Amino acid sequence: MRRRLREIPWRTIRVKLVLGLLGITLPLIILLLYNNAYSVNVIHNQVAVSNKNLVSVYMKQIDDQLSEAERHMMGLLMSEYNMLALGEAATEDDYVMAKSAISRRIASDLIVYPYIDGFFVYSLPRKDIVEAARYPMSYDELVRTRGLLKEQVELITEQPVYLSAGWTAHRMNGESVLLRIFGESGIYIGAWVKAESMLKPLQVMQTGETGANLIVGEAGEPLYSTRPLAEEKIDFTQGFDRYYLSGEDKNYLVVGEPSSKGEFSLAAVVPDKLILENLPYLSRAAWIVVAIALIMLPLSLWFLRKVLLLPLQKMTKAMRRLGEGNLHAKLEVSTVPDEFQLVNQTFNQMISQIEELKINVYEEQLSKQRAELKHLQLQINPHFFMNSLNILYNLAQVKQYGFIQELTLCLVHYFRYMLQSNRPLVLLSEELKHTRNFLRIQQLRFPKRLTCDYHVPDYLGDTQIPPLLLQTFAENVIKHALRSSDSVNVTIDAALEEHAEEPVVVISVRDSGPGFSDEALESIRLGRRPSDEKAEHIGLWNARERLRLQYGERAWMECYNREPRGAAVEIGIPMRSYARGEDDGNAAVVDRG
Numbered sequence: 147m148r149r150r151l152r153e154i155p156w157r158t159i160r161v162k163l164v165l166g167l168l169g170i171t172l173p174l175i176i177l178l179l180y181n182n183a184y185s186v187n188v189i190h191n192q193v194a195v196s197n198k199n200l201v202s203v204y205m206k207q208i209d210d211q212l213s214e215a216e217r218h219m220m221g222l223l224m225s226e227y228n229m230l231a232l233g234e235a236a237t238e239d240d241y242v243m244a245k246s247a248i249s250r251r252i253a254s255d256l257i258v259y260p261y262i263d264g265f266f267v268y269s270l271p272r273k274d275i276v277e278a279a280r281y282p283m284s285y286d287e288l289v290r291t292r293g294l295l296k297e298q299v300e301l302i303t304e305q306p307v308y309l310s311a312g313w314t315a316h317r318m319n320g321e322s323v324l325l326r327i328f329g330e331s332g333i334y335i336g337a338w339v340k341a342e343s344m345l346k347p348l349q350v351m352q353t354g355e356t357g358a359n360l361i362v363g364e365a366g367e368p369l370y371s372t373r374p375l376a377e378e379k380i381d382f383t384q385g386f387d388r389y390y391l392s393g394e395d396k397n398y399l400v401v402g403e404p405s406s407k408g409e410f411s412l413a414a415v416v417p418d419k420l421i422l423e424n425l426p427y428l429s430r431a432a433w434i435v436v437a438i439a440l441i442m443l444p445l446s447l448w449f450l451r452k453v454l455l456l457p458l459q460k461m462t463k464a465m466r467r468l469g470e471g472n473l474h475a476k477l478e479v480s481t482v483p484d485e486f487q488l489v490n491q492t493f494n495q496m497i498s499q500i501e502e503l504k505i506n507v508y509e510e511q512l513s514k515q516r517a518e519l520k521h522l523q524l525q526i527n528p529h530f531f532m533n534s535l536n537i538l539y540n541l542a543q544v545k546q547y548g549f550i551q552e553l554t555l556c557l558v559h560y561f562r563y564m565l566q567s568n569r570p571l572v573l574l575s576e577e578l579k580h581t582r583n584f585l586r587i588q589q590l591r592f593p594k595r596l597t598c599d600y601h602v603p604d605y606l607g608d609t610q611i612p613p614l615l616l617q618t619f620a621e622n623v624i625k626h627a628l629r630s631s632d633s634v635n636v637t638i639d640a641a642l643e644e645h646a647e648e649p650v651v652v653i654s655v656r657d658s659g660p661g662f663s664d665e666a667l668e669s670i671r672l673g674r675r676p677s678d679e680k681a682e683h684i685g686l687w688n689a690r691e692r693l694r695l696q697y698g699e700r701a702w703m704e705c706y707n708r709e710p711r712g713a714a715v716e717i718g719i720p721m722r723s724y725a726r727g728e729d730d731g732n733a734a735v736v737d738r739g
Contacts, residue, residue, distance in 0.1 A: 163450055167225045167443070174716075175439050188325070190399060194389035196402045204348050205403040205412045211261045212326070212339070212407045218259065218334045219328050226251070229333055232269055244419070248550045253278040263323070263340045270300045270332035285318045294318055295325075299334045300666040302327055313339075313408025315363045322361065322369035324408055326712050336388050341370035341410075348372075351724060360401065364409035384413055391418065458722030461493070468497065481521060515668050534560075537591045549590055564614075570696070574640065574651070581616040583637060588624050595633045596624075600642040609640075609651045611719050617654035618685040619715045625685075627659025627713065634659050649721035650702065659708035670705045686715070693717065 176220040222229055226252065231244035248310045252265035256278055266277035273293050283291060294316060313324040318338065326335035343363040359371040367382035368375065375444035380392045386402030423595040460477060476496065477490035534557055541550045564579045582600065589596050620636065627634045635658045644651045662670070670686055686705065693701045695721060 156457070156735075163455070165171045166449060167446060167450070171439060171443050171446075173542070175436050178436060179215060183419050190391075193416065194399060194401050197399075198389065199415060200404070201348075201401055201412050201414050202403045205405060208261075208412065209405055209407045210346055211259075212324075212405075215259055215262050215337050216326060216328075216407075218255065219265075219337060222251070222334050223280060223328050223330055223333065229267065229335070232267065232333060241272070245274070249278060250633050252276070256280050261339065261343065262337050263343055264338050266338075267328075268295065268302065268334040268336070270299070270334065271328075283319070290319055295336065296495050298325060298327060298336075299329070300715075302329060302334070309572065311409070313405070313410065315341075315369055315408075315410055321398070322363075324406070324410060328392070344412075345370060345372060348414070348572065355400070356419075356471060360413045360415065360417050362411045362413050369410065378415075381413060382413065386413065457490075464493065468500075484639055494583050533591065534587065538586070539592075553590050556583050556589070556590075559583050560587065565615075569613060570670045571610040572613045572651075573607060574609040574611055575603070577611055577613065577616050578613075581620050582619050585620055588620075588628070592628060596628060599635070599637045602638065606640050606642060606651055609719065609721065611651075612696055613651070615689055615692070615717070616653070616655065618689050622685050622715070623655070623657045623659065629656045643718070650718045652716060652720055654716040655713060656708060658712045661711055667705060667707070690719075693719075 150644050173692065216600050226248075227246040228247040230238060232248060250269050252267065256262060263281065264277060264279040266275055268275045273296075275295060277288075277292065277295065279291075300318070303591055309397075314321055315324045316325050316338075322341040323338045324344070325336060325338045326342065329332055329335070344361055352650045356378075358375055358381075360371040361369040362382045366381070368382065377399060379394045380398055380400065380402070381401075382392075384390055384392075384400075386400075386404055389399060389401045392398055392400050397418045399416045399418060400413060401416075402411045404411040464475040464477050476494050532537075534553075537553060538550060538557075541553065560580070560583055563576075563583075582598070585596070585598050589598070616638065620638075623634065623636050637654075637656045639654045641652050643652055670690075671688070673690060673727075686703075690703050693703055700720045702718045704714075706714055708714050
């Protein structure tokens with residue numbers, strides 16, 4: 147991951163523009179989403195506080211009513227004569243009279259306490275019960291009601307701790323009721339209230355068509371609800387210390403208040419849609435804006451890429467190609483914005499000017515090389531003039547007219563060739579004929595001391611080589627080998643190397659003289675120009691330079707000593723020869739020796 151991050155060109159305009167666009171767009175999207183969530187949260191808080199206060203008020207009213215009913219029952223238990231008589235009556239008549247009086251009393255109390263659905267009195271010694279209900283009951287319902295009441299009284303007698311448990315939830319005839327029992331000296335009095343009756347004051351509370359008011363038990367189970375909520379899967383086990391969203395899609399706001407008089411709570415479930423009213427449309431609009439922004443972000447990046455980044459990228463690539471020496475890199479002008487048109491036009495003009503300047507410099511270098519090559523060729527000419535005149539003079543003194551005629555004819559051919567040596571390349575056959583003519587002149591000059599052998603195939607005669615190249619090597623033999631030896635043999639060979647990358651004609655000039663000195667070989671191999679007064683081997687240096695200027699690295703020259711004696715010079719010339727300037731070769735001639 148770090149490697150990929152390091153590979154990102156952080157300093158480029160492209161990356162900076164993308165980061166800048168993201169830096170502006172993403173905070174705005176986040177702010178919009180936060181503002182939407184904050185608005186929803188504020189409304190939830192306000193509605194929850196309002197409903198919480200309303201539920202708390204109703205819960206307090208219910209608790210107050212239950213407390214009043216408790217005080218009434220305790221008063222009856224402690225001070226009502228018939229209650230005492232019910233427990234102490236010795237005769238059956240007294241018991242029946244007391245039971246009838248208590249029945250009338252608790253029935254009249256239902257009128258005084260309209261929020262109580264029923265009172266009952268239970269005599270433990272006689273296992274008898276007197277009850278009064280606000281609503282009519284069938285015989286079966288009455289039996290089940292008495293059975294539940296007796297069961298709860300007997301449970302209290304076994305575990306007196308239930309006397310202080312407050313109002314407890316039970317199922318009576320298929321309905322949820324809250325039951326409260328007091329007892330003393332075997333007489334127990336109690337009351338029950340239907341959960342449905344406790345919710346009647348909350349009917350004014352607006353919960354919408356899908357909301358509901360509930361009485362919730364201690365374990366979070368709904369005892370009664372104004373509307374069935376089983377399908378909504380609302381969880382009431384979280385308590386009512388704070389409001390929360392519940393339901394399958396978290397689309398119901400739940401608030402409640404636990405009772406201080408028993409193990410139950412009053413709760414209200416309000417649908418989120420009713421709370422937010424038009425806010426969901428605003429929220430949906432906010433999400434639409436976010437979606438549009440997310441869609442516009444890549445479109446903006448695409449637009450920036452097309453209008454700005456692609457022209458910059460093309461300009462960068464063109465500059466890189468220009469830096470690599472490619473002067474054919476041009477930039478489009480018609481399909482880019484006006485600013486880039488101006489830049490691209492200026493860039494193209496600059497490329498054209500650089501290309502023109504490079505051509506001028508290149509032509510100037512070629513002219514300089516041609517002049518240098520011509521100068522090197524002219525350096526060869528003066529070596530032979532004085533010697534040829536001296537030979538004619540000596541032959542005239544001894545009246546060797548036949549040799550004079552032959553020498554004169556040789557000189558005619560020699561000077562005719564020299565006057566045509568301004569050509570950049572000549573045929574190998576022409577150069578070989580001229581060299582033979584030159585060596586014949588030297589044989590006339592040094593009779594019986596110079597012999598020559600030639601081994602050049604006729605099919606190589608059309609090979610093009612620089613003019614006066616073979617004469618330079620032959621003249622080097624006459625200058626250094628013949629003067630220091632009694633007799634010298636000169637051999638000129640030519641062969642074709644076909645296995646090289648490019649067919650090369652190898653030409654060698656060998657002699658049987660003493661060979662090169664170590665200093666001379668070192669100087670030739672290093673390509674140092676002779677700077678002393680004698681300027682020995684200046685011809686070989688000239689030949690090397692001419693080959694370098696003519697062919698570059700496509701040609702080579704070697705100088706070495708033969709075994710057991712003798713010097714040798716070899717050159718390799720491409721079979722396809724052309725003047726320098728028509729090829730890209732520009733390296734120096736390689737000395738393979």
